Amino acid sequence: MLWSQTFAGLVAGPLSIREAEDVFHELCAAIDGMDDAGAIEQTLLGAAGWITRGGEARWVDEEGGRGAAVDGGPAGARRASCWEFPARRGDGRRRLLVVPGPDTPPSAYQRLRTLCVVADAALARSRAGCACRFTGPDAEGAGAGLGPIGLTPDCGESWQEEPASECPLQVQDGTFLKAVLPFAVSQARRHQEPLCLVCLAIDRLAGLRELLGEGTVERLAGRVGAKIVGIVRASDVVCRMEDNRFLIILPRACLPSGLAVARKICRAVEDAPELFPELGGLTVSAGVAEFPASAPSVYSLIDEADAAMERAQARGRNTAVAADGAYCPGALAC
Structure with a gap:
């Protein structure tokens, strides 16, 4: 799939607008088909890094614990703006925290929000059994x-x-x-x-x-x-x-x-x-x-x-x- 090839660095050069749209829609479909919370979270982390063009993303649980940081994100850079996307899973509530990078496009927030909504629906379906x-x-x-x-x-x-x-x-x-x-x-x-x-x-x-x-x-x-x-x-x-x-x-x-x-x-x-x-x-x-x-x-x-x-x-x-x-x-x- 184009989205997995993109994340693996197998796509040479920048994507065209149409290719970027294809990657996003493939991501939505892939997350919708997942039933494992860990796989969904890791996919969202990778998606956040790609959508924000190098922004930093990590999972934070409700008690303040930290999840894994996105590979390649600007780990040392901290900016005033930070996006939060609530998520739920069987063992507790977490938030996806995203710090946009300097090249983050205006559409990034809505795309991440869409992916999180799709992910929550997939998790709800898996919880129902x-x-x-x-x-x-x-x-x-x-x-x-x-x-x-x-x-x-x-x-x-x-x-x-x-x-x-x-x-x-x-x-x-x-x-x-x-x-x-x-x-x-x-x-x-x-x-x-x-x-x-x-x-x-x-x-x-x-x-x-x-x-x-x-x-x-x-x-x-x-x-x-x-x-x-x-x-x-x-x-x-x-x-x-x-x-x-x-x-x-x-x-x-x-x-x-x-x-x-x-x-x-x-x-x-x-x-x-x-x-x-x-x-x-x-x-x-x-x-x-x-x-x-x-x-x-x-x-x-x-x-x-x-x-x-x-x-x-x-x-x-x-x-x-x-x-x-x-x-x-x-x-x-x-």
Whole structure:
């Protein structure tokens, strides 16, 4: 593979833009196929050195222990900027610390973040002990006694994700979504697993902006994003778009599970008046679509989730609605 040849120094001369893209996508696919935490960590270290063009990377556990440094990194050089990427494995939590080099390209941070998201999804799958497809609780009993978002595998063994608040996530932007969602959908297709997309909007946002100003809305959206990442799994992805909608990628979640997650978020926001002390309360509406049952492609998946969100607002807000799409032939059963 081109990525392994590149790391082994077997590729002479600099890579073209297209070759660099091929290496990155091969890396994503390779990490996604791994089930050994040590192999994933070593691959990420090598990837960090390559993506940052000589930057330094090392693993640090939560207690401050140090992992191995990247070979060839500027071990003595310390710069003010340091990137941190949280990761989880069976024997504890760790962080990948990366100090960019002087030639690190602007795209390096997002690429490393993408690789870490893919790695976390691979580790979650290996912890489940099988190629799990997740079954969701019914709509009324969503999440009862089933961990942070009420997902259980259909392989007969109970499995719970740890609360994301113990391993903080970040709210990503639209650029990150464009990089991750197509890859997540392609991996769902490859592994024959479902994937849900939640489109969530703050209710009456236009009126709030007109009444209180853009600065207040900006702070409000930030609080809502923090609330969402405290609910979803560490392997999920939360992105805030320019219009202050949130798109949430839920790998390996089928439609009933995605709907349960969305309703849990709606209840959590409604029950948290501190999110919006200016007026004493806030609600959100959400739409949920599943690949491949609701939509066969990335863009149609976004459209279906967005349309469902608009129906939720039309029905009175503060609720979550599933996409109308017909069940596709060959779609995965919950």
